[in-house]
Amino acid sequence: xxxxxxxxxxxxxxxxxxxxxxxxxxxxxxxxxxxxxxxxxxxxxxxxxxxxxxxxxxxxxxxxxxxxxxxxxxxxxxxxxxxxxxxxxxxxxxxxxxxxxxxxxxxxxxxxxxxxxxxxxxxxxxxxxxxxxxxxxxxxxxxxxxxxxxxxxxxxxxxxxxxxxxxxxxxxxxxxxxxxxxxxxxxxxxxxxxxxxxxxxxxxxxxxxxxxxxxxxxxxxxxxxxxxxxxxxxxxxxxxxxxxxxxxxxxxxxxxxxxxxxxxxxxxx
Numbered sequence: 159x160x161x162x163x164x165x166x167x168x169x170x171x172x173x174x175x176x177x178x179x180x181x182x183x184x185x186x187x188x189x190x191x192x193x194x195x196x197x198x199x200x201x202x203x204x205x206x207x208x209x210x211x212x213x214x215x216x217x218x219x220x221x222x223x224x225x226x227x228x229x230x231x232x233x234x235x236x237x238x239x240x241x242x243x244x245x246x247x248x249x250x251x252x253x254x255x256x257x258x259x260x261x262x263x264x265x266x267x268x269x270x271x272x273x274x275x276x277x278x279x280x281x282x283x284x285x286x287x288x289x290x291x292x293x294x295x296x297x298x299x300x301x302x303x304x305x306x307x308x309x310x311x312x313x314x315x316x317x318x319x320x321x322x323x324x325x326x327x328x329x330x331x332x333x334x335x336x337x338x339x340x341x342x343x344x345x346x347x348x349x350x351x352x353x354x355x356x357x358x359x360x361x362x363x364x365x366x367x368x369x370x371x372x373x374x375x376x377x378x379x380x381x382x383x384x385x386x387x388x389x390x391x392x393x394x395x396x397x398x399x400x401x402x403x404x405x406x407x408x409x410x411x412x413x414x415x416x417x418x419x420x421x422x423x424x425x426x427x
Contacts, residue, residue, distance in 0.1 A: 162282055163269060163274070163278075163279050163282035163283055163286070164282040164283075164285050164286050164289075167256065167282075167283060167286035167287075167290075168286050168289060168290065171252070171286075171290055175290060175293065175294070178248055178294055179293075179294060179297045181244075182244070182294060182297050182298045182301060183297065183301045185240070185244075186236075186298065186301040186302055186305050187301070187305060189232075189235050189236055190302070190305035190306060190308070190309045190311070191305075191309070193228065193231055193309045193311060194309060194310070196225070196231060197226075197228075197231075203225050203226040207223075207225065209223075211368075211369070215365055215366070215368045215369055216238070216239075216365045217234045217238045217239070218233065218234065218238060219233030219234060219237045219238040219386055219389075219391060220233060220386055220387075220388075220389030220390070220391060220392055220393075222389070222392070227312075228306065228309075228311035228312050228313050229312075229313055229317075229391055229392055232302075232306075232311070232313065232391065233321075233391050236302075237321050237325065237391055238386075239361075241298065241321075241322070241325050242325040242328050242329065242382075242385060245291060245294065245295065245298075245325050245326060245328070245329035246328065246329045246332050246333070246357050248290070248291055248294055248329065248333075249287070249291045249329040249330055249332060249333025249336070250332055250333055250335075250336040250349075250350055250353045250354060250357070251336075251350065252286075252287045252290050252291060252333060253287055253332075253333040253334065253335070253336030253337035253338075253340060253349065253353070254336045254337070254339070254340045254346045254349035254350045254353070255340075255346060256283040256284070256286065256287055256337055256340065257279075257280070257283055257337070257340050257341045257344075257414075257418060258339075258340030258341070258343065258344055258345055258346040258348075258349050259340070259346050261340075261344040261345075262344070262345070262346055276418055276419050277415055277419060279418075280341065280414055280415045280418050280419075281415070283337070284334075284337065284411050284414070287330075287333055287334075287337060288330065291326065291329055291330060291333060292326060295322050295323070295325070295326040295329075298322055299318060299319055299322045302318055302322070303315055303318060306318070313391075316394060317390065317391050317392065317393075317394055318391070320390035320391070320393075320394045320395035321390040321391040323390070323395055323400075324385050324386075324388070324390045324395060324399075324400065324403070325385065327385070327400055327403035327404060327407070328381055328382065328384075328385040328403055330403070330407045331381050331403050331406040331407045331410070332353050332354075332356065332357045332381070333353075333407075334406065334407040334408075334409075334410030334411050334414070335352070335353045335356060335406075335410045336349045336350060336352075336353035337349070337410065337411070337414050338410045338411070338413040338414040338417060339352055339353060340414075341413075341414040341415075341417045341418035341421070342413075342414070342417035342418070342421065344421065357381075360380040360381050360382045361380075361382050363376065363377060363379070363380040363382070363383075364377060364380040364382035364383045364386070365382075367380075367383070381402075381403060381406060383399075384399040384400075384402040384403050385399070385403065387399050388400075
């Protein structure tokens with residue numbers, strides 16, 4: 159066995175990480191490659207501007223819908239949904255797999271048979287989750303940096319990093335929730351299902367908030383709101399909103415440590 163749970167986890171996901179990374183690079187290349195056609199087609203830009211407000215509320219990023227600029231285009235095509243969605247899927251999958259997956263495969267007892275405390279195992283699994291998702295965010299950033307430069311997009315490298323960093327924090331918040339549920343229940347399906355349902359509900363709350371006054375009053379409860387509220391692609395990372403997402407991830411991680419320490423592995427398995 160490898161020297162630590164951290165390295166073992168990263169070794170186990172090396173192939174899936176490579177596929178995820180390749181998918182990110184390919185998707186970014188596709189979206190960035192279309193930009194010159196959009197930029198040079200005023201009629202297409204005017205068409206997008208005629209979209210109903212309900213649709214614009216969902217596909218705008220940072221409260222602005224400006225398809226005629228590189229920033230507005232990337233916000234609508236990548237950062238309004240696909241970038242955070244893909245990172246959330248990766249994080250939730252990794253969070254559910256970390257402890258609950260080992261439990262369901264019957265390998266958790268083998269890990270605990272080593273001179274390794276439950277707390278240390280949990281923290282190393284959390285570190286592997288962070289490393290895996292952060293690694294994908296770095297791949298995404300490098301692909302966007304290279305692609306935007308090649309396509310002549312006038313987008314700040316710092317603001318690109320801020321937008322991807324905000325998406326990473328959002329993903330880690332939901333990944334942490336999945337990790338905590340997996341630690342508490344030992345069931346990967348429960349962890350994935352509940353965390354995914356929470357992410358979808360939070361997305362709908364944030365998207366419908368500009369259109370429904372009742373929902374607008376509770377918009378701040380949605381992690382998606384804190385992802386977009388500071389408009390990181392135009393204004394950089396907002397410390398206040400970022401700290402909210404960090405707090406969610408930290409609380410989820412702490413809950414996972416406590417839940418896993420108290421759980422009877424034999425009974426839950």
